[in-house]
Amino acid sequence: MSANTEITDLTLWQLRELLLKKELSAKDVAKAYLERISLVDPKVKAYITVTEDLALKQAEEADNRILKGDVEPLTGIPIALKDVLCTKGVQTTCASKILENFVPPYDATVVKRLKGQGAVILGKLNMDEFAMGSSTENSAFFPTKNPWNLECIPGGSSGGSGAAVAARIACATLGSDTGGSIRQPASHCGVVGMKPTYGRVSRYGLVAFASSLDQIGPMTRDVRDCAILLNAIAGYDPKDSTSHPSPCPDYEKALSHTVSGLKIGIPKEYFGQGLGDEVEKAVTKAMALLKENGAELKEISLPHTEYAVATYYIIAPAEASSNLMRYDGVKYGLRAEGYKDLLEMYKMTRSQGFGPEVKRRIMLGTYSLSSGYYDAYYKKASQVRTVIRKDFIEAFKECDCILTPVAPTPAFKLGEKLDDPLQMYLSDIFTIPVNLAGLPAISVPCTLSNDGLPIGVQFVGPPFKDEVCIHVGGAFEAIRGPFAPWPEL
Amino acid sequence: MKITRGEVEHISELARLSFSEDELEVIANQLNDILGYIDKLNELDTAGIEPTTHAQELVNAFRMDEPQESLNVDDSLSNAPEREGGQFVVPRII
Numbered sequence: 405m406s407a408n409t410e411i412t413d414l415t416l417w418q419l420r421e422l423l424l425k426k427e428l429s430a431k432d433v434a435k436a437y438l439e440r441i442s443l444v445d446p447k448v449k450a451y452i453t454v455t456e457d458l459a460l461k462q463a464e465e466a467d468n469r470i471l472k473g474d475v476e477p478l479t480g481i482p483i484a485l486k487d488v489l490c491t492k493g494v495q496t497t498c499a500s501k502i503l504e505n506f507v508p509p510y511d512a513t514v515v516k517r518l519k520g521q522g523a524v525i526l527g528k529l530n531m532d533e534f535a536m537g538s539s540t541e542n543s544a545f546f547p548t549k550n551p552w553n554l555e556c557i558p559g560g561s562s563g564g565s566g567a568a569v570a571a572r573i574a575c576a577t578l579g580s581d582t583g584g585s586i587r588q589p590a591s592h593c594g595v596v597g598m599k600p601t602y603g604r605v606s607r608y609g610l611v612a613f614a615s616s617l618d619q620i621g622p623m624t625r626d627v628r629d630c631a632i633l634l635n636a637i638a639g640y641d642p643k644d645s646t647s648h649p650s651p652c653p654d655y656e657k658a659l660s661h662t663v664s665g666l667k668i669g670i671p672k673e674y675f676g677q678g679l680g681d682e683v684e685k686a687v688t689k690a691m692a693l694l695k696e697n698g699a700e701l702k703e704i705s706l707p708h709t710e711y712a713v714a715t716y717y718i719i720a721p722a723e724a725s726s727n728l729m730r731y732d733g734v735k736y737g738l739r740a741e742g743y744k745d746l747l748e749m750y751k752m753t754r755s756q757g758f759g760p761e762v763k764r765r766i767m768l769g770t771y772s773l774s775s776g777y778y779d780a781y782y783k784k785a786s787q788v789r790t791v792i793r794k795d796f797i798e799a800f801k802e803c804d805c806i807l808t809p810v811a812p813t814p815a816f817k818l819g820e821k822l823d824d825p826l827q828m829y830l831s832d833i834f835t836i837p838v839n840l841a842g843l844p845a846i847s848v849p850c851t852l853s854n855d856g857l858p859i860g861v862q863f864v865g866p867p868f869k870d871e872v873c874i875h876v877g878g879a880f881e882a883i884r885g886p887f888a889p890w891p892e893l
Numbered sequence: 894m895k896i897t898r899g900e901v902e903h904i905s906e907l908a909r910l911s912f913s914e915d916e917l918e919v920i921a922n923q924l925n926d927i928l929g930y931i932d933k934l935n936e937l938d939t940a941g942i943e944p945t946t947h948a949q950e951l952v953n954a955f956r957m958d959e960p961q962e963s964l965n966v967d968d969s970l971s972n973a974p975e976r977e978g979g980q981f982v983v984p985r986i987i
Contacts, residue, residue, distance in 0.1 A: 505972075506972055507971065507972060509964055509968035509969070509971050509972075510964065510968075602947075602948050602949055603949045603951070616946060616947050616948065642956055645951075645954035646947065646949065646951065646954070648949070648951065708937075710933075711933065711934060711936075711937060713930075714930060714931045714933050714934050715934065717927060717930075717931060718931060718934075725908060729909075732909070733974055734973075734974070734981055734983055735972070735973060735981060736972030736973065736974075737972070737974075738974070739974035739975065743984065745984055745985075746983060746984045746985075746986055747909075749983070749984055750909040751909050751910060751911045752911070754908075754909050754910050755910050755911045755912070758910070763910055763912075763920070764920065764923060764924070766908050766910065767901070767904055767905065767908055767910070767920060767924060768924060768927060768928075770904050770907050770908040771896065771900070771904045771924065771928075774904065774907060781931070783944055784934050784935075784939060785934060786944030786945055786946055787939035787942040787943070787944045787945075788934055788937060788939060789944070789945040789948075790942050790943055790944060790945040791937070791939070791942065793945060793948060825923055825926075825927065826923075826926050826927055826930055829927070839948075840948065841948055842947075842948025842949055843948075867948075867949075
């Protein structure tokens with residue numbers, strides 16, 4: 405193993421210690437990552453844009469800060485961002501042709517916070533177009549591969565963010581999660597992924613998909629890394645009127661090695677039809693481990709679980725159809741050529757600029773909001789959402805957190821579900837309810853499948869108790885012991 | 894509920910999207926599959942249940958009405974497909 409490979413194998417918190425002790429410089433670290441990106445990314449294809457010059461410049465600044473003792477937890481840490489987060493002066497494409505040449509004039513709040521701490525931005529990561537998808541195959545540019553098996557999907561929509569962590573071509577990444585888009589790729593890529601409580605992290609500068617569901621979150625090597633990154637991005641932002649003003653605890657302090665006395669709810673509805681054998685085995689193993697170590701497992705019921713996917717596929721496309729009306733060829737992004745009038749300009753621009761899945765969801769959303777159908781679809785779904793949220797609130801009267809599978813099966817093969825949108829939608833059955841209810845949830849690697857693909861487990865916490873996810877996720881990780889060695893690439 | 898071909902065309906007008914004949918066929922079928930699945934919601938009696946539009950209890954977020962720094966005209970127009978002076982250029986409307 406070369407010296408460079410070693411640097412890229414370190415967790416964020418290990419790297420932080422070495423940087424602080426000046427055993428490594430931020431510049432060495434950035435160079436090691438950039439070198440590994442040029443070696444490994446052609447196979448994995450996680451990056452849409454690599455910001456080499458920016459990274460080296462930021463690394464130099466980080467080294468200056470370290471020299472002066474002006475150090476924050478992310479100073480000198482190489483981080484990459486899902487290409488849905490606006491980065492000032494750096495292309496932000498949302499993996500869409502319609503935004504292919506879009507260069508934001510401002511930074512998303514989370515990006516500003518990372519930069520403020522002196523993080524080193526390595527680049528922008530692939531995703532399903534506008535975060536719509538579960539496989540990263542909906543990227544307008546190219547699909548990303550799963551580092552554990554290059555013939556498999558990395559999950560989605562934050563597939564580039566998951567793959568980059570597993571391939572060690574970023575120390576940590578940010579993703580976004582509207583229906584499972586952080587947790588599902590985290591599970592498929594054998595990394596930790598967390599969706600914070602809705603309102604915990606500012607959405608300012610996150611290109612909107614479904615505004616009442618979207619949330620930005622960390623994807624990392626382990627739960628401690630996740631807590632450190634969450635500390636950096638969580639908190640009130642006056643620029644996002646849905647961000648919550650309540651103070652955030654220090655999430656790193658919530659880390660614990662014990663689950664003794666913790667009441668963990670097991671929702672019986674998550675263990676029926678649709679759950680693959682290998683995932684069921686993995687989750688059962690996780691339950692047994694937690695019980696052996698002193699947790700109390702309690703069967704609970706979330707009776708309206710079976711309605712979550714249907715509810716989501718009304719609400720998310722409805723919000724998306726409205727959010728995506730802004731792509732009209734006027735203010736930014738693509739403008740088609742050869743139109744006769746304004747209406748034709750809109751239609752040609754949008755038809756050429758959006759991919760099939762985005763168009764499908766815009767159509768679905770427009771239909772459900774259109775005159776005569778609003779009550780039957782959008783209003784109905786919003787009412788069912790109330791019921792689903794109440795299920796969780798009731799359940800949390802009986803337990804501290806809830807354990808569930810993340811995805812029904814390990815990562816599937818590229819191309820396998822591409823022609824059947826409904827099947828693709830159903831693969832988010834265990835993650836979607838959490839977004840509808842606005843809860844925090846973390847996916848932590850549990851075991852490998854027979855084919856050597858990672859399988860994660862999900863821990864869901866009560867609203868604004870994100871620290872519960874860090875606590876139980878971190879304790880589970882400690883109990884589980886070291887996960888399989890990272891895949892060779 | 895079954896969505897008709899005519900409705901798909903109408904929706905595409907509202908959504909400012911255009912599709913070829915073949916695409917219309919495919920999209921009508923896919924929407925019907927998805928809507929068929931969504932019909933499952935009708936099993937539930939939701940009479941009298943308040944709809945949730947946000948999973949959070951915040952009602953209004955106010956701030957003081959004070960001028961703050963904002964994007965300047967040049968930055969705001971920096972991604973415009975076509976611009977002239979301080980303005981976006983669009984095809985003639987009237």
